[in-house]
Amino acid sequence: MLRIRESFGAKLLTGLLATVGVLLIVVYAVVRSVTDAQVAEVSDEAVRSALVQFEAREELQRRQTERLVRPFVEGRRAAARLDEALMNRDWEYLAGEVRYQFELERLPQFPVTFTDADGRVVLSVLPDGDWVESDPIDVGPLAQALVDGEDFDMTSYRIYGDRLYHLRDRVVELGDRLVGTIAFALPVENPDVEEVGALLGIEVCFVVDARCLVGTEMARGPLAGALASLAGSPIPVDAPAEDIDWRINSVPLVAWDPGLGHRVIAV
Structure with a gap:
């Protein structure tokens, strides 16, 4: 029987171990790449699903603001009343209408901002029901972009106090004439x-x-x-x-x- 010399056996064993080691590294790399791909796929799907959920909630808020804004924009008469109030600077009337609509919908009051046809903020009704002739919610840039563009409404986010609000601003028209915009800021909870x-x-x-x-x-x-x-x-x-x-x-x-x-x- 042929005997393999000890030195040759050691070299053979070393070679085999090296080959196995390389194979293990390759297998690990393949498994790791597959695992990373699966993690990425799961992560991407979770992000997509989350965005869908948040968009659905924003759509519910949009419908909510549509109910609140309806008395100011639904029909020519409502838009004409708003136009007259803006021209006469009848802020008590507008603030009272805002408070009434929130009470009617049984909602806690959120900030509401009115701008004129040039996108200038003329009135902000605050969560406590008071009103100011300023822009504490920073609606101005959004309103300006809205009146300068062709969109019917635009959304954004703002911080007021220590809360984050989802802001929606929409145009109000009387016939073919732009009356102004109304912005509702609903809190993100x-x-x-x-x-x-x-x-x-x-x-x-x-x-x-x-x-x-x-x-x-x-x-x-x-x-x-x-x-x-x-x-x-x-x-x-x-x-x-x-x-x-x-x-x-x-x-x-x-x-x-x-x-x-x-x-x-x-x-």
């Missing part, structure tokens, strides 16, 4: 965001000015710093936090104004 988070198993934070203003409980708590720091990231970021590996995505609150703020979603 933590329970609504938490409902989306629980439904999809994600953490979400609305980040404005590097602060997590509204979000799920964990996003407002231990994840707040990490999520706020990644707002505006153009690509998903893998980051560990609270002993969990997260894939964090950042999506602008308003597509046409990404500097305004972001929804930061951790999957």
